[in-house]
Amino acid sequence: MTRGAPISPPRRFRSAKAVRTITGWAFLAPLLGLNLVVVFGPSVATAYYSLTDWSGIGPAHWVGLANYTRALKDPAVHQALVHNLIWFVLFLSVPMIVGMLAAHLINRVHRFRTLYRALFFIPYITASVVNAAVWKMLLSPDSGIGHLLGTDFAWLGDTRTSLYAVNVVVDWHWWGFLAVIFFAAMQGVEPQLYEAATLDGANTWRQFWHVTLPGIRPTMIFIVLMTIIWSLKAFDYIFIMTHGGPADSSQVVSTLMYDQAFSQFSAGYAAALGMSMTIVVAIVLVAYRLIQKRGWEE
């Protein structure tokens, strides 16, 4: 449909640059077209419903920003946000540290690299429903690991531990993926840098700190960005394993939203929660762009 003819003489309103722009948008068209239908259209509907008292069934009545002001004051939302924050801190640190350690070690050994990577990767490629089912069994007070070790503590059933128990499962499923990503990034660090560091008498730790880490910084920043977004969207494992309970002790914003939409008959309120999450992500993105512009990534 688009023939970029670079040698043809420029016509009246068309330079080669204009042709390229048109081609560019034509190439973007399938992506944006599909996105418009499947994501943007329903988003507009969601934005509209967030301004109504829609129950999820039947007609909706305009209520303006009432849902948003309610969300600001809702203790359930505050609690869920705190859980999201805890989730973010853990989900960012634990898999990152373990993954980094594993990547660093794989990078340093020379045997069984492929095997380690393959094994580390297994939890990541396994479907969430399967992983959740396995861990529900392992964490069961009457038959799981704890029972074997002589305690019948209900990790998923106690309000003090449920959020952390689910988080452990998610960290477990995620660190292997990070290990492989970081390993790939470490492969790209110039070997000469290590040699120079060695000549300077730097030990392993200092090499890691001064050579490896700066070498993979762009990857890390990208992962941090995605982790913030994924932490806000944290849903599937929590939903499958605890439904946000018991007594909301593992409720995060997305599970709260789901509950409001489908159990509490407050689809309008749920839409407002969803829109608010997107606004938060937008703010994070702007911050990310600013960091990028300051040259952190380079």
Next chain:
Amino acid sequence: MNGTHLSRRRLLGLGGALGATIALPNLLTACGGSSSASAGSGKLTFWSDITGTPNQQYFTDKVIGAFHKAHPDISVKTTFYKGSDLQQQIRTALQARTGPDIVRAPSVSQTIPFANAHLLADLTPYSKKWGWDKVVSQWAREAFTIDGKLYALPMRVDTMMVYTNKTLFDSKGWTTPQNRSDLESWAAEAAGHGITPFGSSSVDWAAAGEWLMTLFWNNFSGPDAVYQALTGQIQFTDPTFVDAVTLLKSYFDKGWIAGGPSKYFSVPSAEIGASLGKGTTATIIQGEWYMSNIGQFFGSAAGNDSDWDWFVMPPLSSDVKAGSMPVGFGGSYAVNSASKQQDDAAQFLNWFYSDKSAALQRMADVPATYDIAIDFTPSEIPSNADPRTTRLLTSVNQAISSGNYGYVTWTWWPPKTDTMVFQNLEQVLTGKTTPAEYCQQIADSFTAEFKAGAAPKLMKRA
């Protein structure tokens, strides 16, 4: 209303054709367009939540198969779903003005919003035409009648029961508790043996808490108090309701129920079933529907030689008569108002409800799956029925005919309050709110919904 529509139109203008497609179904529902006369193809669709291969096979062969024989011109295609997924699927599909012709709708309180949104067809003409008033019990028809129109028929009569490991009871010399002090001394004894007196779990069904509240409100506060509260004469903050919650919590705190709250929240119901079979749990508090699952935990297949039985929860206070059972509905059957074959779908319902001997045969063949609300005498129950099934059918029949019945939350409470009953109970069990605060929340929500007319029409007291 007008203002709403205008702003929506304006939005449509902005969103263009795309937005139009999105909002169209809702506009249709808002205008109350019931779409069609019934020039159907005779091919009906139905989504079911019957689980287990043998149960599904029975439905396909003995229900749908029999219907096909009786009505060769109509065919029904069934798709099976997981229970909690099915309601989501049906809601999404109905709002898109599509979905199955015959709708497996939720219980009364959740069916009202469906009917108010005109997603279900009005069955009143069919009821008149085929004389359903002589077939389906009056209390059941009334419950699904909104503004004089019948929108659904009950799928299954629900009640609460206590399932026991009969072999364990026999070996310990335990007998069925007759009152609260019986029950409590028995529970203390069982717990002393290291046996969990009452198994229960909210892992696979978040709403399991309302089964417990149904039992404690009806068997402690009593059906009369519940009736008065549900008709707005007294408040749910009345001490009798608060005390029932306090009692339930004390059973939890003693470890009698599920071994404590945290296990109730984390041990899957399958494991609890297995421990009932093994005898490490003495009883399970469940609904009558559990009768179709319990068999798998007993006998050689489960690796034990025990057997099960059940009893009616004894009265927990002097306000309740022995043999009182809470009743309600586990879902309903309705006709999709967007269906092009409404007549054929109604024809199926008529066949399903009108043939009394076939209906009783289904009740006898499969425990607690096809217990529709029809009037019958105990002698009409087929003799091939399991004695425990027969006892269930006669006990419920007896409770209803003698007026000794209570009200299950998932049928007679308005929808939001119903959700609150089990969701907020979690806060009580974990000590985050007190029983009094919980009852206050229930009362506030109920009052609001009652005023808005969202409360179902209640089964009268005798």
Next chain:
Amino acid sequence: MFPTDARVLGPAQADDPAPRRPDRWRPKDWHVTAHVILIVLAAVAIGPMLVMVFNAFKSNAQIGANPLTPPTSLSLHNFTQAWHDGNYATTMRNSILLVGGSVLGTCTIASLAAYALSHLKVPGGGGVIAYLILASTMPVQLFLVPLFSMWTHLGLVDSRLGLLIIYWATEAPFATLLLRSFLIKVPRDFVEAARIDGASELTIVRRVIVPLAWPGVMTVGLIVALTTWNEFFWAMTFIHDPGKRPISISFLSFQDQYSTNWGLTSAAALFVMVPILLLFTIMQRHFVAGLTSGGLK
């Protein structure tokens, strides 16, 4: 599955190209320690999965007695029953079709878009990128009703194509962002040279860009394949005909039916897991090569 005895791992090879470190440890000790830690980590990763594999070979009674130990005999009964009852022959075929369709479609859409964003200097490209990230954060749970209405009107419910379109739309943004980071590294000169030879932009994508960024395309393809294979939320809502359901739904309904039978459920879970595991094992080198050559670096 992996050596547990540190001795068999051996010391580093003599021609070890890694830089020598003046540690107090000799390299041999260092490598032994590294392998020990890596083995522990590997055990953490696959331990839970091993329990599942063990249970798949056990009867329910055996699991009840010893839920976490290896099986004493190798009974394949669970596998044959799970395969049959879960209708895996059908659902696996459907999933393979869906994975093929979504990989081809998403990679095509993402290649074109990523090329436009990396080499065609589209004005507003930065805005497109920001939009893509933002759009991928919208909570899909809330889209069900409007999207379902639209799909019903378009006759796309209960159709594999309808589901594929949703997969293309939801998976293409991330694929585009990832692929773009690979394409940035393709030197401009190659593209210019092709243009001077009179190649159309479409030909440049096909003949120059995709081959040069092949590891990246493979990586994106694998991630898309994985996402599609494990997806169940959309599939459950938009596919009702059991003959068209994918494998993830097979497992879910199986789990519901046999929640009490851990052996059967484990066997059913392995049917979901093993094909994608094989795919990743075969493609692993490409995957890591892809990540190394660009993208997330």
